[in-house]
Amino acid sequence: MKKSFLFTSESVAEGHPDRLCDTISDAIVDRFLQQDPYSHVVTECALSKGIVFVAARFASKATVDIPDLAREVVGAVGYRKEDFNAAECTVVTSLMAQPLDQRYEWDERELTEKELDRITVRNQITQFGFACNQTAELMPFPITMANRLARQLTAVREGKTIPYLSPDCTTQVGVAFENGKPKRIQSITLIAGYQGGNLIDAAALRADLLQYVVGPVFESEAIRPDDETDIFINPRGIFPKSGPAAHSGMTGRKSASDTYGGYARHSGSALSGKDPCRIDRVGAYVARYAAKNVVAAGLADECEVQLSYTIGQARPVSLQVRTHGTAIIAEGLIESRLSECIDFRLGAIIRDFGLRHLPARHKTGFYRMLPAHGHVGASFTDLPWERIDIENRLR
Template sequence: MMKQDFMFTSESVTEGHPDKLCDQVSDALLDRFLQQDPFSRVVAECAVSKGILFIAARFASAGSVDIPEVARQVIAQIGYEHTDFNARDCTVMTSLMELPSPPYPNLDEREMDEEEIDAVTAKNQGNVFGFACNQTAALMPLPIWLSHKLARRLGAARLQKQLSYLAPDGKTQVGVEYRDGRPNRIHSITLVASQQSNTPRGVRSLRDDLYQHVIEPVFLNEQLRPDARTRIFINPDGPIIDGGPSLHSGLTGRKSAVDTYGEYSRHAESALSGKDPSRIDRVGAYAARYAAKNVVAAGLAQACEVHLAYSLGMARPVSVQVDSFGTGRVPDADIADRIQAHFDFRPAAIIGAFNLRYQPQVFRGGFYRRLAAYGHVGRMDVGLPWEGTDKAPLLG
């Protein structure tokens, strides 16, 4: 059963946060490989610290990618230009392993028959989770939804030169009080913004600027807004100059909660970024979200978590579990049966249904890198196939 009265917080980070920088480099590399060869197999992981970016990549591809150059392009696009870390001067180290090509011919999952789909088994074992609830229009928990909105707005204020003194690194957090299981009020808002060393602002001026250009625009059209008792913290530990890798290190996959549901629901511990579509720990999470969102859109439950368990060498998940936290209008077992009747969770079926090998060619500037900041799920700014609710009529 879902708790009734509680307070919950979720955080988000801007695209300049070191962990997100690593995620974006990893997914930018994936985009480049898939743009040249849709059947590329890629696992790319990054670590970043003051003045240095390290990339470990394993790949099999007919394409050719200048890996350090892609990393430098991402760093420059994010906006790192200060002395301690910038695209021109930072050291880019690589550990690369070219994998052997598979002995069998590549088959387009969109054109496979049932026997061929069944032959594509999970390449790794794992548990993946998808969640949806009716707290927002995107069917996401309100705390992470608001935290993402604040983080995006914080980044936009810098890029649009409204607050040109801001540096790329930033963090947000929103606390929401729940009553009777529903969001009731905004308990707290935290913004942590870094500034360029040549244009520092005092905390009071920074607070006024961020309230006017970030907090007010974000909450303008929200049903719940800050009230007189809402606690607002802006750089509570004082000014942060430059920030980013010169201040704290980053690592691919370390922001799994930011990538998914802000810890309001369970999520797998595996990284999502930097993995090609053959990795079930990535695409299975998307499929689980798709199923959960359609359950809520169909009105079968106010909140729904879908858990898929995969085993090596098997195509279908060995377990499909549903938890509606006591909000379902039918038993959870019934919801699970309906999901299995209308959703195909086999790896090849997911890849084909979501067109995952060819999305980087469809989206200008790449597809997977777009997911590497501000969430892999719940996105209203990208036409993600797993955010559709087209199967809701079949479930109801």
């Protein structure tokens, strides 16, 4: 593996149309699970100027006003009415109500081992989890900084420090690596959407973003922008329109920024819009949990865990570990220890992470917060799959 290279990762703010679609999809999942934790629901969203399209299939005892909920999510993002009017936008739905016997109506916490074996996956997937020691949260440095910039753009907009920003912004951070470790910031790109009265000039925009976004994000970092760092801010000029008024969105199109910024593999499957019985979602979470504990245990500087599931089976049909030459013990031994310490069955994942009941414990919902705040790494709360609690057993 190359030891010296340049790697760049991208992230988006919560008002980016793709991210907004993810949030709408997960808000629907939350609402179903808050009323009926045994709901089976899969939902996808697409939007463009003045219109939101939601497709959902579900088996649930819950009653959810999907158009109203979609408008609530859009309204909370903070677009100007001229760009996206939540109250007046058209919401088109395609809903498929399925029989209630499609639900798994049992509490995994009360099941025996044989009963857990009967909870099988309904779709096949090869999912990946990754961790490395580049940051405190054991995430790749480029995507960590791109995500922090995106969240800071939202914070300064909501806090009125830079009130003219649109909710739709994107970030990109290029990092030069030497000997496999982050060495310096090669480039930073901020694409800041604009909404307000008179257009601000490029120099004022640059000054604001450097002072209130870039500066605070890198302030406590050992690796910061230097005199040779290329900082690009709206290199094609000010965007008078942004969000759905400028480009469309769809659930699942930000899989790289949802995970590891392209630094490590992901399945390409959308994480949002799926209840906890979908292994293509929760498999990503348990794989991350496994990889993170391996790195936290000091068994490797970086670790990728690959899990493959097939329809009708409760357990993964394969478990593979890759450490890119950084492990202190054999990868096969790490695989054996993970199998001993983690129950990778679907029912056990739901049980051990409490996935059915998380929405009820968060008044505003749980899953809807993940797209903007992070499915992995640092997020809005302590995510159960981000726990480091088996590192001693792995050692």
